[in-house]
Amino acid sequence: MGVLEVKNLRKNFDGVKAVDDVSFIVPEGAIYGLIGRNGAGKTTILRMIMNVFMPDSGEVLFNGDPAGEQFRERTGYLPEERGMYKKLKVLETILFFAELKGKTGKAVENEAIRFLKEFDLYDRRNSKIQELSKGNQQKIQFISTIIHDPDFIILDEPFSGLDPINTNLLKNIILEMKRRGKVIIFSTHLMEFAEKMCDHITLIEKGKVILSGNLSEIKTRFALRNITVAYDGDVSFLKNEPYVEHVEDFGKSIGIKVTDNKYVQDVLKSLLAHDVTIHSFMSNEITLHEIFVSLCGKDDVEVEIGGKSNG
């Protein structure tokens, strides 16, 4: 399969550092998450991996050599902004993208039909793309991304705009790919997906890598002295407790960092004493969301409302 290495990538747009010295290694057989809020530089990094943008400096290595034609041939790329020829028919669209990756013939056509059946779109194979619903168009685009049986699958914000059913469908396919030994790299600003699916993550903020590594190791590291509580009630008093180092309130859940592990029980007692209804209480546990907020300061949800940017 091979190892993909991103090394000291930099890219400026009109003097703005979109990507600033980004390095990470994608190990074999992993689901790799590139996370960060909108506009952090994720899309630019993925575009440089795919050679859509040339980096100002730095390189993308595949098994130690610059990732070139050969790497891209073995890669399926789903850009953030989806697009297909509106007037091309469904099956023709899939076969066109397969041909662009050098795959033609009966075998690939059978594969396309198999996918269409799996996605429940076989009877639409001769419809024009523009006649399909948005969700179905996304399915076709996804099939087009993986039709040539790539070893690497790069998905830019794959879950954005998907309804719950399609989200689930996509999730299962990604996991299935992983079982087949494929490497999946996806970017997302949705922490819960990254948390559930990724083996490794790289957290990008303002074009820089803030955190990178194995997700469970990261969580263990950050979980120490951390308590996550799902609750109802008023928890504002916590800030004033001497053993509380830091509080992040998410409304229905709260992340509390205590100065020492021995104070965990005191937090629980104190919450009960203040008549707070507790739905769950987990010590030495942290969500990716909490890690993200503690590192980047602000809650990403705020930023998300501001409209989309080019990642």
Add this chain to the structure above:
Amino acid sequence: MASNKTLVILKRELKSRLLSKAFIIMTLLIPVFLLGIFAFQNFLLSYESDSGTKLLVLTRSETMQNFVSKEIDSLVFVKNGYYKVLFDVTHATSVEQYITNRKPDLLGANLTGIIFIPDSALTNKKLKYYSTNPNNNTIFEKMRSPINRALVEMYFKDKQLKPEEISFARTNVDFEGFRVSKDEKIESEGYGNMIASFLFTFFLYFSLIMIGTMLMRSVVEEKASKIVEVLLSSIKASDLMIGKILGAAITGLLQMAIWMIPVVILISTSWFTLPQDFALKMDVSLILYFLYNYFVSLITFLGLFAAIGGMFDNDQDTQSAIWPVMMLIMIPFFIAITMPNNPDNAIAHIASFIPFASLIVMPARMTLISVPGWQVFLSSVINIMVMLVVFFVSGKIYRVGILMTGKKPSWGEIAKWLKYKG
């Protein structure tokens, strides 16, 4: 320079274009439209817009009136009633007095004008014309010759000349054009090549703009719908552009070849014969040159269309930015269609070596006159060099442009793109 990927793009472009309704309809419609224009022009020329003209020819003597009326009454357009010509003789000392009396007729619809032939016309041939529209060239053209004949006849009447001598004096000179070329014998020239040159120029113009606009639209579509990013993850931008331009160029060439089939049949077979006046004096090699030249034109201009398409992500912005390219096509087009008046004039001569203009002017010139081989060669060299430069510059703009969306770029920014690497 092109890869297999280019072929994939080329195939798709050809398929989506050749089978598109727009292409099929336009390919059939443009020749019909052009024939329509010629027919309409012919109709305009033959249409008697001056029908209903009422003239009064005023003379000083009955003798002169007899000479003039004999000539005028025998004119076709007088006989069939398009023109009504009355005659009158005045002995009044002042013609102005006569005119003043007829003023109500002139101001009303009764008379279009009065032609006064004084006796002095027999020495200096000077006539006077009184009308509300005194500079009516149509009337002068029509009346000049018969009155001249009458005056000539009257002048020589008492000079004891034979009728043949008078007839000679009355006859105007008549030009017959002969084409002189290096390798052919001198032949008398009809209108065939003139019409062919018009047709070729129109075909070139319509096809260039049509194919160019189609390509530009498709570039904008790929850019606006973000397909281009998927494409670029599989294919280099330059290969993509080559594929698209070649696809469009082959489409255009095919269209032109279809239009040329009747011409080739006319000049290489005897299945149809044109009237002598409209016979085509050319051989198939000119058509081949024309097609080759058109292919070079396509590649050159399509590069420009693709670059403009790559700059913007909507049709409105491209429409407002495309005018310089349109000028590059339209100015030579006008030079080419006005050329039949004098195909060897200095502007046509120079224009056939100017980049871009050469592509449109040279074929029209070659259809009309025999252009020396070195000139054809030189213009070809210029054209191919221009094509390569355009391709290089457009490629740079296209490569950077197709990924820039959102803000409309300024010309200054576009100039900066040329310096970008990769």
